[in-house]
Amino acid sequence: MTSPTIGVFALQGDVREHVQALQALGADVVAVRREEELDRVDGLVIPGGESTTMIKLADVFGVADAFRRRISEGLPTFGTCAGMIMLADRIVDGADGQTTFGGLDVTVRRNAFGRQVDSFEAQVPFTTFPDPVHAVFIRAPWVEQVGPDVEVLASVPVVLDAATDDDDERADRIVAVRQGALLATSFHPEVGDDLRLHRLFLDLVDM
Numbered sequence: 034m035t036s037p038t039i040g041v042f043a044l045q046g047d048v049r050e051h052v053q054a055l056q057a058l059g060a061d062v063v064a065v066r067r068e069e070e071l072d073r074v075d076g077l078v079i080p081g082g083e084s085t086t087m088i089k090l091a092d093v094f095g096v097a098d099a100f101r102r103r104i105s106e107g108l109p110t111f112g113t114c115a116g117m118i119m120l121a122d123r124i125v126d127g128a129d130g131q132t133t134f135g136g137l138d139v140t141v142r143r144n145a146f147g148r149q150v151d152s153f154e155a156q157v158p159f160t161t162f163p164d165p166v167h168a169v170f171i172r173a174p175w176v177e178q179v180g181p182d183v184e185v186l187a188s189v190p191v192v193l194d195a196a197t198d199d200d201d202e203r204a205d206r207i208v209a210v211r212q213g214a215l216l217a218t219s220f221h222p223e224v225g226d227d228l229r230l231h232r233l234f235l236d237l238v239d240m
């Protein structure tokens with residue numbers, strides 16, 4: 034089989050890390066800033082970065098609707114952190130009027146962990162892998178609600194703010210999901226050398 038061509042959304046974000054991870058797995062990778070580039074790809078990665086800037090630039094360059102259309106038509110897409118926000122159909126705590134590309138039937142809370150800790154690392158168990166994934170969270174979103182076609186792949190325990198320290202409540206928050214050929218993580222699998230999530234994504238592209 035010939036290698037798939039994977040585009041990395043390159044208007045903003047940690048593009049290079051994703052390019053390296055995908056190339057290490059044998060994919061042909063192109064940076065995508067224009068519609069002609071988007072037209073050539075078999076799959077798309079939307080990196081971590083800043084979702085408000087991503088959507089602003091996509092609007093300014095007139096490509097937001099092209100991304101929306103291709104994703105809604107079934108282009109396999111992997112969003113990490115800000116990329117997860119860009120794939121979400123609904124956001125909580127977005128900037129005023131913030132929109133997304135959508136496609137993933139989830140509600141995502143932006144900067145969700147911010148009240149507790151801005152950035153942290155954790156060993157996160159996945160339904161798809163025998164061993165946990167070492168996950169780096171940076172001002173990360175979490176998934177607050179999922180539609181019926183969304184499969185939850187991973188959650189992390191969090192302590193919810195309570196009136197007093199004594200009755201802090203614990204709950205699990207979703208940090209990785211899959212819906213058809215769409216995959217999203219709250220954290221940055223492109224940081225570090227664990228390629229399992231990129232490989233899982235390339236398997237979705239092949240299907």
Ligand SMILES: NC(=O)CC[C@H](N)C(=O)O
Pocket residue numbers: 080081082083084085113114115116118143144171172173174
């Ligand atoms: N590391 C990240 O991608 C952070 C996401 C960022 N908080 C946003 O809203 O887009």
